[in-house]
Amino acid sequence: MDDVCFTTISEADNALLCRNISEDEVLEVVSQYGRSKCPSPDGLNFFFVKNNWEVIGKDVVKAIL
Numbered sequence: 001m002d003d004v005c006f007t008t009i010s011e012a013d014n015a016l017l018c019r020n021i022s023e024d025e026v027l028e029v030v031s032q033y034g035r036s037k038c039p040s041p042d043g044l045n046f047f048f049v050k051n052n053w054e055v056i057g058k059d060v061v062k063a064i065l
Helices: 011-018 023-032 046-051 053-064
Strands: none
Touching (some): 023 053, 046 053
């Protein structure tokens, strides 16, 4: 493995990836996805998530965080 070169990210990019995210950022990402996209194999697409955000939004954010 001595001849293998690994690319690295900058300290700034690493800090960005390691920072805490907010509920507003999660909601922004959810709102940007198409309604028929499905984030996981459970079959619940973003149409369901968006239409039920008032009920499940806090749980979605908690699961992501």
